[in-house]
Amino acid sequence: MNSCDSSEISIANIPPDVLHRIVEISLPSSLPDPISSRVDASKFFTSTPPYSFALTCRAWRNVVLTSHILWSSLFLSFDLPREKDCAALIRMIDRHLDRAGRVPLICHLRLSSRYDDSIVRSRKIVMCLCARQTTWKRIALYMGARICRTIVLDVKDLKLLEELYVDNSVRFLKCGLNMPSLTHLELNGCPAICTMDWFRLTPNLKDLRFSNVPTYTFSPWFILEGGNTVILPELQSLYIHRASESSPFLLIDLPMDMPSLAAGVLNRVTCHALTALQVILDSEECDRALLQFLQRSKPPLEVLNLDVRVIPQANEYLREEMVLRALACVPSVRELRLRWDMNIQACPGHIMRVLSLQQNVKLLLPALEIIELTNVIAPLMTFVDTIYVRCRAENRTLKSVSFFDCYSKSTGLPMSERRELGDFESGGSVLQVPIMFEKIQDFVSDGLEFRIVSAFTQGDSF
Structure with missing residues (x-):
């Protein structure tokens, strides 16, 4: 290549808008690995855009430093809680935000659990x-509740906010205003006094999630009786995820008759547009709340995930009957995921019997396409017939069936007599379908996705 050709492709000859686009597509879009040493920090800030462009030629630097939009996103994960490192992080964040100016900000910030012991320094970072x-x-703050408890959000300043992930302990100044721009909200951990207030502040929510929720958690605001439910007309998905087995949130142990977060939420909102619902059924009050919520909302629900927990001294048959009444309220459901509590002596035999009856195919979940059962223990033929009767239906809709860590057990036998269903991976040879499911082999041959996984391990619901 001659000198003329080299000159023609020089960085100086590339239009600024092209340079801008090159930088833009190189920016991070997710949280990096935690920075846990000064060596890691140096490597990150010299190799990650937009910081790395400080080491390039003047043309690149000018594009980066003069464009606010290239500083409008911030993705940081830190595990360096020492005082000098916190001070350096604060200076870096301040410089980054100064360069962003007034453009709408996307920020995901994670501080490791080690920052919980340095609240004063951690608070300065967040402030x-x-x-x-x-x-x-779009803001996500991944940090401990002790740090988040020091955060106060001012509703009147959050006019651009569309998505928010925070701990439930975050407080806010309401000022009689709301946040019509907020469409996605995820609240982590134990409910707080102000949890219920979020519903009244966010009239246009489309996606609402509660994560790491301890079972049997007392909701402080649940004791407030009376009043109308809050209508969330735009809400399409509502998820309440229980804490995983290793989560510190699971350590909270309160009396079983305490009202749960799930019951409180279902009793307090009406969602006519809801298409996806995941909920923990951890109290009899929650069972009733689910039924009343579906009767009140009449949603066009398509996805329903139920995570059923044990309740000592409860009548499990009546609980299952309540669940069946809830299922009858949502004939539009296409995906049903049911997870039972493997630690209980009772099992959802009544639900399985009803699902396996030919006469109920058109009456109960007639549009069902996907069934996923986890930790379910029931008579063998109810597993088989639940598939068989729906595949034989005149207007067959069933496309996929999965059994995770499920067992067969005849009615009346002790739990020690339960038997594994076997193993089978979707797409495997039909000849490998466990012999006890030979009745459905033809449907598997015709394209039914069928899967059995024994000794299934899953930290969280679904």
């Missing part, structure tokens, strides 16, 4: 971000 609340657009 430099909170000082720019007027520019928040």
